[in-house]
Amino acid sequence: MTRILLVVFVRDLMLARRIGGGGILGLVFFLSLVTVVPFAIGPDLRLLSRIGPAILWIAALLASLLGLDRLFQADQEDGSLDQMLLSPAPLELIVLVKCMAHWFMTGLPLVMLSPLFGLMFNLDGPALRSVAATLLVGTPTFTFLGAIGAALTVTLRRGGLLLSILVVPLAVPVLIFGVSAAQSATIPFLTPFLVLCALGLASIALAPIAAASALRSAGE
Numbered sequence: 001m002t003r004i005l006l007v008v009f010v011r012d013l014m015l016a017r018r019i020g021g022g023g024i025l026g027l028v029f030f031l032s033l034v035t036v037v038p039f040a041i042g043p044d045l046r047l048l049s050r051i052g053p054a055i056l057w058i059a060a061l062l063a064s065l066l067g068l069d070r071l072f073q074a075d076q077e078d079g080s081l082d083q084m085l086l087s088p089a090p091l092e093l094i095v096l097v098k099c100m101a102h103w104f105m106t107g108l109p110l111v112m113l114s115p116l117f118g119l120m121f122n123l124d125g126p127a128l129r130s131v132a133a134t135l136l137v138g139t140p141t142f143t144f145l146g147a148i149g150a151a152l153t154v155t156l157r158r159g160g161l162l163l164s165i166l167v168v169p170l171a172v173p174v175l176i177f178g179v180s181a182a183q184s185a186t187i188p189f190l191t192p193f194l195v196l197c198a199l200g201l202a203s204i205a206l207a208p209i210a211a212a213s214a215l216r217s218a219g220e
Contacts, residue, residue: 004089005097012101015074026063026106027113033059034117045122052121053131053182060110060135061142061171068146069163071102072154072215081154081215091212099140099147099208107139130189131182134196138178141200144207145170151214174199 037055038048075081084094114135115128123131148170149163156162177199180192 001089004087005093008094009097009101012098013105016101016105026066027109029066030059030063030110031117033062034120038120049122049127052118052123053127054179055121056114056118056131057135057138057175057179057182060139061175063110064107064139064142065146065164065167067106068150069153071098071147071150073150076154076218085216091215092208095147095208095211095215096204099143103140103143107143111135111139127182134178134182134193137193137196137200138174141174141203142171144203147207147211148214151211151218154215154218
């Protein structure tokens with residue numbers, strides 16, 4: 001079973017690199033958004049440093065939604081999803097591994113480059129560390145919540161808009177506590193960060209089960 005899960009993980013990484021969509025597209029979108037906002041707001045450094053964590057989090061949420069509609073749709077189109085349903089490995093674990101591969105290609109680059117982007121908003125060292133730490137915990141949650149929407153829309157040709165409508169309301173609590181923890185200069189860091197971690201753990205535990213159930217229903 002471990003070998004099957006490893007093959008799924010490596011296969012998704014190779015497909016993501018070959019298709020060239022998710023990771024690079026999300027990174028370019030993230031960069032574009034955080035670059036445009038300072039020009040739109042103006043040279044008020046105090047205002048930029050105050051709203052910077054929120055802008056970075058909103059950009060991360062929107063960038064994470066890009067490509068999520070293809071998380072299971074490509075498997076549905078080439079017949080791989082049927083093989084996963086018949087696999088001896090539990091479908092919930094396969095969904096978990098696919099989400100990890102998707103985050104590795106899309107969310108992790110955003111986390112690694114978020115301190116660099118944070119400099120555009122005049123964030124100091126502690127604020128940059130807070131943003132990076134919260135995004136490291138929060139972006140996987142976006143991926144796992146998105147997996148539920150991707151599973152529900154797997155049979156739709158253009159389910160990206162519907163997926164966004166389904167996922168964004170679920171992601172609002174993550175966004176609220178992520179921004180609260182990232183703005184550690186004015187709000188205590190530990191409490192919202194622990195809540196953010198709890199939301200992440202809950203999504204890791206529950207989202208694969210919900211997504212697997214939706215995929216089984218779609219495969220019937």
